[in-house]
Amino acid sequence: MHRILALILLIAGLPGVTHVADAALDVHEFQLDNGMKVLVQEDHRAPVAVSQVWYRVGASDEHSGITGISHLLEHMMFKGTEKYPAGRFSEIIAANGGQENAFTGQDYTAYYQFLGSDRLEIAFELEADRMRNLALPQEEFDKELEVVKEERLMRTDDAPESLTYERFNAVAFLNSPYHHPVVGWMEDLNTMEVGDLREWYQHFYSPNNATLVVVGDVEPKAIFALAKKYFGTLEPSLLAKPKPRLETAQHGERRIKVHAPSKLPYLLMGYHVPVLKTSKTEWEPYALDVLAGILDGGASARLTKDLVREQEVATAVGAGYRMTSRYSGLFLLEANPAQGHTVAEVEQALLAELKRLQTEQVSQEELQRVKAQVIAGDVFQLDSVRQLANQIGALETVGLGWELLDQYSAKIKAVTAEQVQAVAQKYFVEQHKSFAELVPQSVPAQQTEAKE
Amino acid sequence: MRTITRLLIFLMLVFSMGAEAGPQIQHWVTKNGLRVYLVAAPQLPMLDVRVTFAAGSARDGNYAGVANLTNAMLPQGAAGMSADEIASAFEDVGAQFGHGSLRDMAWLSLRSLSDPDFLQPALDTFAKVLWQPDFPERDFERLKNQTLVAIRAAEADPSSIAEKAFYRALYATHPYAKPSMGTRESVAKLTRQQLKDFYQQRYVAKNGLLAITGDIDRKTAEQLAEILSSGLQSGEQAPPLPPVKPLEKSQTIRIPFPSKQAHILLGQPAIERGNPDYYALYLGNHVLGGGGFTSRLVKEVRVARGYAYSVYSYFLPMEAPGPFMIGLQTRGSQVDDALGVVRETLTGFMDKGPDKAELAAAKKNITGGFPLRVASNRNIVEYLGLIGFYDLPLDYLDSFTQKIDDVSGRDIKRAFAQHLAPKKMITVIVGGEEAVQ
Numbered sequence: 001m002h003r004i005l006a007l008i009l010l011i012a013g014l015p016g017v018t019h020v021a022d023a024a025l026d027v028h029e030f031q032l033d034n035g036m037k038v039l040v041q042e043d044h045r046a047p048v049a050v051s052q053v054w055y056r057v058g059a060s061d062e063h064s065g066i067t068g069i070s071h072l073l074e075h076m077m078f079k080g081t082e083k084y085p086a087g088r089f090s091e092i093i094a095a096n097g098g099q100e101n102a103f104t105g106q107d108y109t110a111y112y113q114f115l116g117s118d119r120l121e122i123a124f125e126l127e128a129d130r131m132r133n134l135a136l137p138q139e140e141f142d143k144e145l146e147v148v149k150e151e152r153l154m155r156t157d158d159a160p161e162s163l164t165y166e167r168f169n170a171v172a173f174l175n176s177p178y179h180h181p182v183v184g185w186m187e188d189l190n191t192m193e194v195g196d197l198r199e200w201y202q203h204f205y206s207p208n209n210a211t212l213v214v215v216g217d218v219e220p221k222a223i224f225a226l227a228k229k230y231f232g233t234l235e236p237s238l239l240a241k242p243k244p245r246l247e248t249a250q251h252g253e254r255r256i257k258v259h260a261p262s263k264l265p266y267l268l269m270g271y272h273v274p275v276l277k278t279s280k281t282e283w284e285p286y287a288l289d290v291l292a293g294i295l296d297g298g299a300s301a302r303l304t305k306d307l308v309r310e311q312e313v314a315t316a317v318g319a320g321y322r323m324t325s326r327y328s329g330l331f332l333l334e335a336n337p338a339q340g341h342t343v344a345e346v347e348q349a350l351l352a353e354l355k356r357l358q359t360e361q362v363s364q365e366e367l368q369r370v371k372a373q374v375i376a377g378d379v380f381q382l383d384s385v386r387q388l389a390n391q392i393g394a395l396e397t398v399g400l401g402w403e404l405l406d407q408y409s410a411k412i413k414a415v416t417a418e419q420v421q422a423v424a425q426k427y428f429v430e431q432h433k434s435f436a437e438l439v440p441q442s443v444p445a446q447q448t449e450a451k452e
Numbered sequence: 453m454r455t456i457t458r459l460l461i462f463l464m465l466v467f468s469m470g471a472e473a474g475p476q477i478q479h480w481v482t483k484n485g486l487r488v489y490l491v492a493a494p495q496l497p498m499l500d501v502r503v504t505f506a507a508g509s510a511r512d513g514n515y516a517g518v519a520n521l522t523n524a525m526l527p528q529g530a531a532g533m534s535a536d537e538i539a540s541a542f543e544d545v546g547a548q549f550g551h552g553s554l555r556d557m558a559w560l561s562l563r564s565l566s567d568p569d570f571l572q573p574a575l576d577t578f579a580k581v582l583w584q585p586d587f588p589e590r591d592f593e594r595l596k597n598q599t600l601v602a603i604r605a606a607e608a609d610p611s612s613i614a615e616k617a618f619y620r621a622l623y624a625t626h627p628y629a630k631p632s633m634g635t636r637e638s639v640a641k642l643t644r645q646q647l648k649d650f651y652q653q654r655y656v657a658k659n660g661l662l663a664i665t666g667d668i669d670r671k672t673a674e675q676l677a678e679i680l681s682s683g684l685q686s687g688e689q690a691p692p693l694p695p696v697k698p699l700e701k702s703q704t705i706r707i708p709f710p711s712k713q714a715h716i717l718l719g720q721p722a723i724e725r726g727n728p729d730y731y732a733l734y735l736g737n738h739v740l741g742g743g744g745f746t747s748r749l750v751k752e753v754r755v756a757r758g759y760a761y762s763v764y765s766y767f768l769p770m771e772a773p774g775p776f777m778i779g780l781q782t783r784g785s786q787v788d789d790a791l792g793v794v795r796e797t798l799t800g801f802m803d804k805g806p807d808k809a810e811l812a813a814a815k816k817n818i819t820g821g822f823p824l825r826v827a828s829n830r831n832i833v834e835y836l837g838l839i840g841f842y843d844l845p846l847d848y849l850d851s852f853t854q855k856i857d858d859v860s861g862r863d864i865k866r867a868f869a870q871h872l873a874p875k876k877m878i879t880v881i882v883g884g885e886e887a888v889q
Binding site: 044045046047048078086087090091094095096097098099101114115116119142143144145146147148149150151153154157158186187190261262263264297298299300301304305308309312315336338339365368369372373374375376377379380382383384385440441443444447448449450451452 | 497527535543547549594605607608703704705706708712754755756758816817819820822824828829830888889
């Protein structure tokens, strides 16, 4: 006991600690004449930088028949231009000590290089080149299409919980573009042609549809000059304004089952909710975010505390809400029932948690906990230049602006217990619910065959 | 003559620049024997602390799964606080508590703001969890059941099935053969007393180390280390692990599973941490299958033939010789073709070694990219844990790029020939029975 006291005394005497308020973002913003935006955040702790090009195109721009095209195009972006043939991009970045890759989401496609901060020029040159001059050779396309099918098999078809999530989205979203998976339906991949990609590329890959994000040991003005040199000469293109593609109203609960080889049952449920871009009131998404923290913001939050530790009906449970998507989304709940407990029991336990949020206000202690986590998270996010760049780029690309990162904790702090209760009452209604159950298909006993 | 002098000065400059490039590691030992590794990083108002013990599943002895469950139980009750109270105590101040165990090691970690209002309560709770875990009966039963569920779930996951079979085939009677979670039978029999005994024996100062990174100075870190270690028994360092027997013959193990892709692993036991050939093997493997898009396996299997999305190889040096492993997933109908390409790529590489251009490119990537690996506090505290645990030299990070630069193509060929025998490898193939539409 006395040891713990000693510890407290020691830390109280910590000299010269920096205060939390010092950890603010300072993003420098420029725009090139062709419409490309450049965002720079300095971090001089290490001689490194991350450079990312974000395109305002993703799976939610696609329609039936060509689903997965944004992701497939992302793969093909590594297959060469006239100046740098297939594979050269990666070789050059590797020879400069860099790491690189790309990712595609519902609302964006992004390419990044993580490298020494004195090597940014080569990254800019290569990215600018492939923004307008992609070759898209037929023979590379044929092989890469097979690679993407393998990716789909690995991530979705052979992964029972991912498969359940894919099928769940396809019923929860009737006409919203989020109905389709990012990787695309296998049926659409089977009929994809390189010409489809060429059109997609020409339509969306232009400087006025892109944002350059640089975070690291750099000087903003120098980055701007370098960006101007390489990206500034590219021609902008005429972009059509995306249609709103609003999800149609739901008139009753939707329930599905997915049978797949597994030993663990799993359930997923969701309710339609607004996001920052679509909400009529600004506070509602923040209240939903706090609510997600009350349910699942760590091991002390309600779901783990009640369902896993106290009632012991689930072995794992989670809640999720992302308020930064381009279109309206879902408030999600998921769980694996504990042994001896059914999916139905866990569903009832989750519904009871939602009911409690509707009938009782959350405690001040719980609100304070969520807010403390946000305050700490503001500092922790600065430890990784890559994660920080990811957040800046995603916010900018969906049209919310990076400033949101700076305002986030103040908005969260302003959320009240009444507001949390209000969003629970408004959105957790059975008519707007979708539900999916993964039904384990028995896996035959493994008969191992070994030969020398 | 003058040219040479100038060159020497140039080289010295380069070296001293290199020496300043890595984080400055400070090291000392507390009174009761806990080794401490510190990198002061005052730029951000936060602190990372990580305590690591030689308490992984290789120390399970007759009770497979005891190391994993002991570690999992630490935050479930300590010094009279319940799991709820512990979780709240961390999260009320925004702190992130972490813990985990592998075959060699087990650890507890804390990330907190360095502002005393946040840090004090977080460290206070961390110390309780570290010093006085209670192993409460009800939580023990719950975690035991959860572990049994996880073991059953792994039995229906082709990649877990493959990994389990791979380690079993590589390590036979060595402690590394068993999965860290234990087996259904062994976990069902575990008792609280066995966990308490394991904790008493392994979570002791002389069997562990403390890594600290963040907004703290040396003097304060010394006090912090002294206090954190004072609640631990001094104890004894764990004895060395038994040696690993090399494989005597090659073997292919096929396990049916109703998946569309087959999960394939190839490999054998290779090297222990601290082996001087590590740099040659690491660099060589970068060319073979560790260097992403520019590596031979990715070029041959993925880029040239479209057989797989993911294909890789690595050496995992551990306390006893850890595995060399090649892994890939491909649809069932392509298994033989893909395996043929993998085997050809491996033997081709071992016969001739990397060509000059590949070697130069790999060196440039690894040495030029070194600062990326130590760019965040999280990277640094994890490296400190590794350096401390495997007793690597304090200049491990500083000398890394030089050691890589010193490796020749011939070194790589020799090291691969010495540590790998493609004719005595294990191949595990799981699943791939379902047709792809």
